Amino acid sequence: MSKKLKVVRVVTASYVVPWHLNNTLKRISADFDVCVVGQNVSANQALYPAIQFVDIDINRKYSVFKDFTALISLYRFLRKYQPDVVHSIMPKAGLLTTIAGCLARVPVRIHTFTGQTWATQKGFSKSFFYAIDRFINFLNQRCLTDSLSQSDFLLQHGISYQSQALPVLSKGSLSGVDLSRFNHQDLAPAAEKLRQSLKITKTHIVLSFIARKTRDKGAIDMLHAFARLPNPDHNIKLLFIGPDEDGEIANLRKTKPTLFNDVIEVGHVNNHEVYLAITDVLCLPSHREGFGSIVIDAAAMGVPTVGSRIPGLIDSVSEDETGILYEFGNIPEFVQALELIIADQSLRQTMGLAAKSRVDQYFSADILYAALRDFYITTSATYQK
Structure with a gap:
């Protein structure tokens, strides 16, 4: 039996875990060794006993000192843990993970875009955050989006994969819906x-x-x-x-x-x-x-x-x-x-x-997880040759 790939998921804050990773984390330990990194994420440990959690203070708001400190902590963790795949969501987590992942030479680096902060901004702020998204896309081996229209939007603005729209898992969404949880009769x-x-x-x-x-x-x-x-x-x-x-x-x-x-x-x-x-x-x-x-x-x-x-x-x-x-x-x-x-x-x-x-x-959670699992395996096979 082949050794499980080591996957690190990087988020900003603790609330992201149950909101956006819940369905994935409930399924992923059968196929991969997984660690979740972010601000106070260990608060979720009891909910996911098969997952490792590491707290690194990745704050949603920008602060040069705090962000640099988080970057160093993230780099040191990745160097020690040596994952096969590091996968970020949320803009701040994406930027820091992109840099730390490159410096730590993580073989497969992935980011999922979940909406662009610059889409509704103007002037310097729009240019600055747009440049960050281009930087993230450039340094990661692969990027995903969570919707087809978002991929088209990014393509129109020069953010793509080999001049094609960024891929989407199934028809979109981060992790789908747990149909057993969202059941009207049971509730x-x-x-x-x-x-x-x-x-x-x-x-x-x-x-x-x-x-x-x-x-x-x-x-x-x-x-x-x-x-x-x-x-x-x-x-x-x-x-x-x-x-x-x-x-x-x-x-x-x-x-x-x-x-x-x-x-x-x-x-x-x-x-x-x-x-x-x-x-x-x-x-x-x-x-x-x-x-x-x-x-x-x-x-x-x-x-x-x-x-x-x-x-x-x-x-x-x-x-x-x-x-x-x-x-x-x-x-x-x-x-x-x-x-x-x-x-x-x-x-x-x-x-x-x-x-x-x-x-x-x-959009069931099982459909989305199967697509994510296959994406990790095929992407790792490509970049770890």
Whole structure:
């Protein structure tokens, strides 16, 4: 029996592990020896006993001193551990891993692009972050994206593999959907308990925003659009879920409290499947997105999505089949889309059924993991000859 390849996955912070690597880590130890590196990632050790975790302070925010310190720590770890493959996600982790992996001479270096910070920026910031993505793509042997439209977008901007669009696993997504976890029938008791605790009845129409509460994720757009919806009987509720990383939502609550009428605020959760079980429509008004994993999580529960028409979301949402897309940043059009789907229960049900069928066909965790496993094996065979 051949020796297992040693794979290192590098992320920024601890929360990335259950959100983006969970399905992979539950399957990967049968095929590879795996270590996950990032800020406070060891907090996840009990969830994945077969995986090794190493804490290195890779902060999402840029700091010359802290980033240099993290780079040195990452380089020293890679030199000692000597992996066959190092694979990063998230922009900061990608940059530091690219440099450390080269210096440590890791045979196979891979990065997955999950949305471009420079896509919505201007001036120096746009040029700077664009240059970083080109640098990452240049120094790694292979790069992936988590959506077909993102690969096309990068190709149009000169980021490619041998002048072709960067590859995507299956039809997209980082790790697919665990269909056993996102199962409406199994979640029914927990969902009913949650309804009662939030004082939501089955007569309410529940919209959910489940993401970091930042401008890039469209949190501000979400509040403004919801406030414009006709809701005289207060039968429409918004579950506003996720961490307020920049404190902007807290400030809005003080300065514009009317934006929060009929809004049920929830912070970071580890059981968003239960919240999706009481959701009628998922809302994702992102300004930029890699793929929109929450969309297929919702779809597995038979929940349609209203989202912005941007690279990434045009892959996770099949427009007018599994959800409705609107022009990015166009609040009136967002409101119009919400009014349409709120008013038509039959439309919600039809789109929800189509969404679930599409997930079963293309986006299950087993399908995505099989594609990742094959990618590691074939890429390693190519570059370790």
